[in-house]
Amino acid sequence: MTPRNQTGSTFSRKGAAAPTAEAFDMAFQDKPRVGSVVSVTGSHALVMLDADKPDADRASRPQLGAIMSVDAGSSIVLGLVSAMSMPAPSLDVATAEMRIIEIELIGEFMKPTINAPARFRRGVSSYPTLGDNVHVATRDELTALFAVNGAASVRVGVVKQDVQIPATVNVDEIFSRHCAILGTTGAGKSCAITLLLRAVLQRFPHAHVVVLDPHNEYSKSFGDGAVIFDPTNFNLPYWMLTFDELVEVLYPGRPRDSEEIEILADLLPAAKKMNLTGSGRAGRLRTDMTAITVDTPTPYRISELLGLIDRALGGLDGTRNVAPYKRLRSRIYTISQDARYAFMFGGLTVQDTLKDLLSDLFRIPVDGRPVSVIELGGLPAEVVQVVVSVVSRLAFEFGLWSNGAAPIALVCEDAHRYAPANPNEGFGPTRRSLVRIAKEGRKTGVSLWIASQRPTELDPTILSQCNTIFAMRLANQADQDALRAAVPDASTSLMSCLPSLGLGEAIAVGEGVPMPTRIRFDALPSGAVPRSLTACFTDGWSVDIEDNSFIDRIVEQWRAQRMLTPDIE
Structure with a gap:
């Protein structure tokens, strides 16, 4: 972070001289103050707000989840507004009321020195003291904060506090330390996964991604960049x-x-x-x-x-x-x-096809199609469990014996089906394969992405190993509690916003984002939106089905235990 220059920008442009600590302090003092610190306890601080200014707009006032900055001497401490209150409201309009906000301390900008420029880091080394001035983080500060990932980052959306600030993720962190996308049905998990992967693939087209698709949603999401495997062309020898x-x-x-x-x-x-x-x-x-x-x-x-x-x-x-x-x-x-x-x-002959299977499944060489989508919809549950078990185990073994030379990302939709919290449920080998990747995949170049609408039904070991979490709308209290126990940052206060998140919004926490914050994902192109399987009752009940072969097709698929025709009207 650099000081405000004479043109009015808080941060100097590329090529400008590094700011001095004095200039840094002056830039901080130029920002409008909203209050002062009156209490500090561990990772939290209480701030008493100043009297309302008639000319102040809503953008300059603290809001729940907003990022605040506090001058702590050698650093600028950043925190999230976790609570707001008015302890003793007065009916007398002329009497100034006490207004208190609580901020959760997350990280700090170290002030520049002769040998080092200003930089952001997690954690707090210099705590605020009583009376320190508190400000709402400016757009320049937020821009610098969310751009700290540098060349290894990609844009996935905007920061809810200021939609002009792009929300970025660190590619190495969200893959090497695993990632979880959690939210209730219809919150936009599939769209979020597609957006994240498309953003990464646009920057790194030689990736190796395997998507386990239990609902056959992703066949069109990556265009010509994906190879689709379904029961008709997917052979997994016994x-x-x-x-x-x-x-x-x-x-x-x-x-x-x-x-x-x-x-x-x-x-x-x-x-x-x-x-x-x-x-x-x-x-x-x-x-x-x-x-x-x-x-x-x-x-x-x-x-x-x-x-x-x-x-x-x-x-x-x-x-x-x-x-x-x-x-x-x-x-x-x-x-x-x-x-x-x-x-x-089903094969008539037995041949050693391991090399060909690994090449096709893990896209080596990529040949312009870095994604493998394995469609599992319509298959019996026992068969799906076997496929997920073998694919996840092959990914880990390949990473192990290749020493991570070709890193692989495994995206597992509905992960609670394959690694349930109850050890007596599910398919034992599948759980063990996924848990092994969660624990050791970082060392072998195998990344695990999980998506689930029920964190309480997911193996806690796997969830605890996901160091980046995108939490979308969750209304169930038990699921919210499970998520609070798993978040890797001191940011549990943000979880209180989970029931009120809008479509496509998420609380992003963990190593893959600069700091915990509420973001809104970018919109996907219409042709890349995963195919929703939500039934529309009003459309279905508005017309009568007069096709005499409709039931015949249903019975045929039912008996074959396979979706013989993708679309039935």
Whole structure:
């Protein structure tokens, strides 16, 4: 921050000499004062406002959530207005009333020295003292504050306090330290995700982004910059499953027989080794046979696994129980023939397609399309859980073994479905994959973005690891409390505004933004707005459905467990 020059601007232009501390102080004193500090307790300060000035407009008066500045000697302390009150209102018009505001201290502008220019930093090293002057932060101060991210920042909207100030986010921070977009249904979460990603991709077109789309909303949001995967073109071979994932597929929500699982664990590596010793491509690869485990992602044939079970059955003596072998064989065969899992077991041949899958899924090379959108709408819940588990695990493993050379961002809509707060719900491998990314993804170059309308139903470990949060409208008190417990800054007072936020507005807190504040996202181009699936009752009930094939199409999709036609009118 630089002082007001002779042309009236608080900050000197590019190329101007660095301001002195004296000039910095003079610039601060030129601003209209609104009150003085009367109490300081920890991260909060009470300010007694001066008497009303008849010529003062609303923009120059403190409002809830506004950013205030306090001269604290060696620094200019910034704080958010968290409460306003008039302790003893008077009926006598002639009597001046006491007006108090409470500000939450967030950060400070360090005054310039001979060796260092003015700069903003979080936290407060020099607290205000009693009697210090308090001002509403000026437009120049806000501009400098929200521009501190420099070259690594992108614009995503405007600051609610002054719509002339662009709201920016730090790209490295919102990806490396994970991000959460939270808000009730219809608050604009999908539009916010699209806007954030489009802003980043415009600046960094060689990114690698995977969007898990449970409602098939994002197919048009990125234009030609996205590759769309749906059940018709997305193949995820069963041999890519880890042992835990395969067990969950075989026994979804059912009690597991320990004997069957032990048999599977013994025979699975043998089936993988049989394929490696064959004449196919996998057999020609140089693979250490002793390194093959139940989790090694190498191809094997279901027929060979079933054959191993049959051979084991034939070699059993009369003292061994054959029932676990028969049950396991029946379960494997049934799942392999299940039409819902055709994208895993439907291939006529078994080929090593891991390289091709990683290339297509994680967009390496990008080829002008940095986004992969995986449409999950219409698939059974068990199938969706398997897809999310495998994709998230592959992202982490790829980042681990590549040492983060090609960072990947995983965007998970409706994250509470895949990582619920109740450990007894959901699909165990999916939760573990997402929690692992949340905890360790920063070190492996894998970023996790989550979106949810119910923070209380989301695994608290994942939410606590999201160091940038965009909180949109939330009316439920329990969800607001969960969010207050997760915000990484001393900015819980802003959360009181959650029920009153407008469409497209958010409370932005965390490492990715200069300081906690209320922002309004920019509008998306009409062609990029995610497709809303909200049913319109008045339109639907205004006309009669006379199409005789309407029910036929519904039944066909229902039985196939797949959206065969994207639009039904």
